[in-house]
Amino acid sequence: MYLKYEDIRRVSVEITSRCNAACPQCPRTGNPILPGAELKMQDIERIFPKEFCSQLDLVYMCGNYGDAMTSNTTIPAIEYLHRMGVPHICLYTNGSGRNPDWWQALAQTMTGEYDRVIFSIDGLADTNSIYRQNTNWDRIMQSVNAFIQAGGKAVWHYLIFEHNQHQVEAARDLAQQLGFVEFVPKATSRFVAKEIYDKESATQQPQKPENSQLDAKSDCPNQPATANVSAPQHQEQAALQFQRQAEECLKKGQLSEAIAASQQALKIQPNFAAACKTLGNAFQGLGKMQAAADCYAKALQIQPxxxxxxxxxxxxxxxxxxxxxxxxxxxxxxxxxxxxxxxxxxxxxxxxxxxxxxxxxxxxxxxxxxxxxxxxxxxxxxxxxxxxxxxxxxxxxxxxxxxxxxxxxxxxxxxxxxxxxxxxxxxxxxxxxxxxxxxxxxxxxxxxxxxxxxxxxxxxxxxxxxxxx
Structure with missing residues (x-):
């Protein structure tokens, strides 16, 4: 997509590539070439001059690779953006870091009517760290309480997995007790099933489940479908979830995320024409025309x-x-x-x-x-x-x-x-x-x-x- 400078209203800032967590299917986990770096205030001031800030409606810090909580630039950057006229700032975090003083200072900085901190908490005390690895429940609750009690407006995002789906309503009740302004449960296909997670997190390479004789041209096993993770219904559902995620990212202009989600869908279900189309759209949006053409050609081969x-x-x-x-x-x-x-x-x-x-x-x-x-x-x-x-x-x-x-x-x-x-x-x-x-x-x-x-x-x-x- 081509957009005039003066038409830009929303900006996503990747303020750091550092994160304290080790979520098994996060794109940063196990990435050997990802540098550990963060933006400094001189970078923020260069990227966001006053005349640019005055036209913006929203700046959000939803890191694809890092958690803004880990950056020393975060609070000064938010103060600067507000001072330059940005009315609405959102920050996404796992919340398992910093001391209460830092969270209180963040709350006192994020004073805009629609400023929000979105805490990504995927379960309760016994389940959150299954996916949000390296995080600590008590520390998260300490951060949440410090931020909300200091006047901050917080939202709880809850990814629903097989291991935490039974706790959604209990989490919703807890969110209300703690003073969250919103609780948002979100479906995900990051775990097709626990067995796949166990293998991928150990090797960072996709492997075929044991005892499943897969045809070279199909993801369907040669044996009747059972509860095994290789059963077609599991794979089709997972591929569809990734495809939907890719479409949502595409609508938001998050092209890299759309590409990653489409590729995950195609890894699970190679003959998925809609995923080929979405992947082509994302490549085209990035100006990678040959890659887009290849995706479209494959889509038409599958679905003429x-x-x-x-x-x-x-x-x-x-x-x-x-x-x-x-x-x-x-x-x-x-x-x-x-x-x-x-x-x-x-x-x-x-x-x-x-x-x-x-x-x-x-x-x-x-x-x-x-x-x-x-x-x-x-x-x-x-x-x-x-x-x-x-x-x-x-x-x-x-x-x-x-x-x-x-x-x-x-x-x-x-x-x-x-x-x-x-x-x-x-x-x-x-x-x-x-x-x-x-x-x-x-x-x-x-x-x-x-x-x-x-x-x-x-x-x-x-x-x-x-x-x-």
Whole structure:
């Protein structure tokens, strides 16, 4: 995804790669090339100048590799970010470290209305350290009490495993007693089963379970399914959980995490077309086009009639300005999925590049008609008023931030909601000096995603009034 500097509203900071825990399936555990390092205050000040901080809504410290609790920069960094105007800061931690004074100081620093510390506690006294290895329950409770009693707002995130699923409600009750503002149980597939964990944590290499004769082309054993961890239902469920996790990461723009989760899904179930697609999307978001193309090719080999993958291959060609093959792939996606608005939208851009404005306009209208849940017409809409200077397509600056009555007036001027959207899209397309292609779910927006989101919000808010125009 390409995003303008001024459009950035949320930032994730990996303030350190150090962590006191040794969670068996964390990407840092057993990683021999991961350096132990942390950002210093001069790094924070360089990354977050005042003018940048003033546009941010949120900074969160949810380390992929480290726990912000272990960094000496954490509290000074939070103080600085608040001072520079960042209103909302979240910090994720296992809580098993530091003394009560540090947690009290953290609470006194995180004074924003929506500031939160998210404690990742996966069980109770007898189960939390099964996964959160090297952590100490008493020390975690000491940290929680010090932070909450000093006025800090805390959230409890609880990963549900086989070994702690019976304690969810007891943990919820404890969270309420301790003063957490929220308790969030979360499903996970980090343990397919305890046996797999035992083997992987010992070797850091995936191994086939004993006594399971696996076919080279399948994850299914040659014997009837039993409670053994190699049973297909366990593996399919685990792969699906990783795939869902990858999709969630992709939606949040966490591309590295999406790649890791997709690869885990494919390790369990190699012929998982949806995981190949998600992995390709994540690679494409990182600009790794050949890796993305390889993933899409594998997905189509597994599932030849996969419309989203055809659309994403079209996106690859569009980014290389190879308009003919891009058009062919988008049209194939539409053939397989006639209500695929994103493919129509992207096809319209490509057809414009090919000098086919009538077909492009029709594709725009099809996309808009689908998105507004109206049946596509056989021909593009015709403005209800005669063409005039007043009906020239709106400029990006003029209509990208419409407010209330102004938005309704703008729609009225163009005769209908469909006409307004159609003209805005065409205007964005013709005015932009360089097209910005975004590959996520094959949606290639002609202007910034933030503006498109605003259109959707106004559509939802004012639709009843506008339909009467």
């Amino acid at each position: 009639n996969f419309p989203e993958v055809y659309a994403n291959v079209g996106s690859l060609y569009a980014q290389k300005q190879q308009w003919q093959p891009a058009s062919a792939y988008y049209q194939k996606a539409i053939e397989l999925k006639p209500n695929f608005a994103g493919a129509y939208r992207n096809l319209a851009k490509v057809l414009t590049q090919l000098g086919q404005p009538e077909k492009a306009n029709y594709a725009w209208y099809q996309a808009i008609a689908i998105e507004t849940s109206q049946a596509p017409a056989q021909n593009p809409p015709v403005p209800s008023k005669p063409a005039s200077e007043e009906l020239q397509p709106p400029s990006l600056e003029q209509y990208k931030n419409p407010q209330g009555d102004q938005f309704i007036q703008a729609v009225e001027k163009f005769g209908s909601l469909n006409n307004y959207y159609r003209n805005v899209e065409i205007s964005c397309q013709t005015q932009a000096s360089k097209e910005i292609f975004i590959s996520f779910e094959a949606e290639l927006w002609p202007c910034c995603w933030v503006s498109h989101t605003k259109y959707a919000v106004y559509n939802h808010t004012y639709r009843p009034q506008m339909l009467a125009l």
